[in-house]
Amino acid sequence: MEKLQLHGFNNLTKSLSFNIYDICYAKSEEQQRHYIEYIDEAYNAGRLTQILTSVTDIIGAEILNIARQDYEPQGASVTMLISEGDFMPNAISNAEGPGPLPDAVVAHLDKSHITVHTYPESHPHNGISTFRADIDVSTCGRISPLKALNFLIRSFDSDIVIMDYRVRGFTRDISGQKHYIDHEITSIQNYIADVTADRYQMIDVNVYQENIFHTKMILKDFDLDNYLFETAKDALDAAERIAIQKRLKQEMAEIFYGRNYKLRR
Template sequence: MIGAHVLNIAKQDYVPQGASVTVLISEGPVVEVPKEQLKELPGTLPESVVMQLDKSHITVHTYPEYHPSEGISTFRADIDVSTCGEISPLKALHYLIHSFDTDIMTIDYRVRGFTHDINEKKLFIDHDISSIQNYIPESTKALYDMIDVNVYEEHIFHTKCRLKAFDLDNYLFGHTKVELSPDQIRGITSRLKTEMDEIFYGKNMA
């Protein structure tokens, strides 16, 4: 989707729950050089060093949690995409948002390092961007309340998103809201919305 080639996948499941996955990617296909030919390439570094310097990566870590007193389960997924060259993680935003069907998202995008133009002048950013929202379809943005916190001089972009619609049935397991009393509905809804607010604003609510 972002124009990258998958080179290697490492994954680890945790007990009782959770997982970590690292995907090593490159901008173009990598041609393996037989070891007997390495000595014919002047200045070539050891294979492991060359291979690692040429790659980008995608990592996914999951953090399922259960609140012991409130009875609320949360599922957090941290996704980190580090790329170079012409491949961009921004191209995958729409897919990632809908794949995880998430309620709360915190998206960070930072342009690091520099490249050069045809006149050898340094370019510290080579594409127009004023907000991460520029790369999210209007149909998706309509589903979320979004807040931007950007540091343009440092090419740092930050967007927080919270789902607008709230249907209690989407948060119940083994039950539906028609089985609950009005007091139960109000209590569960209040606890859920407090949990979502705390995650969205990044602080504990009174």
């Protein structure tokens, strides 16, 4: 798509919303409590603020205000109000492709926001614990928040990622014609680096005529050791390993497909 010659400012709003999930098995109530404590420490409001500050660097924004809070008994939230950067070099592009490193881009934004909320929780009976983070990046102007996607996925390194991207509103060119999107996009997947994409199975559900794009990702490989919290695989007998693996895979499938399944015996 050719660069638009606009009448005034770019009034399009581009919103990226996604959920990330980390799943583990914590056998005892004490281990479940330790897992929640670990997640609360690893992704407390201070750490989340650092991650979102890096996102503002990637998309060239300036932070106007930060509101952050750690909750009891668990969870944290951070909200940033951001504004346009000082300048927009010609090198900035919304072409489909993975975003650059945080120190490589400065872009132009109007007042926008970035938010993150975390939700650690445990299954009451079967030892499965799940950490979810909801992240929203909304920008106005030329650059798309999809350019921050690579960094965000790397920052959380999750088992499941569910993403939605939408371009809202319209902007006018110098002839007065409305434009409802200012960059070409066929899939969110095209903004994810190959090294990341190779690790995940991905599914798209897109509504092109409405500029709505939806992608779900789930890790391809399953190693039980990566999902046991304070428990070694060697400490479990064969039957326990099989049972725990079934529970974990069921949890992941239910989250990925958005429906409940009965555990097969």
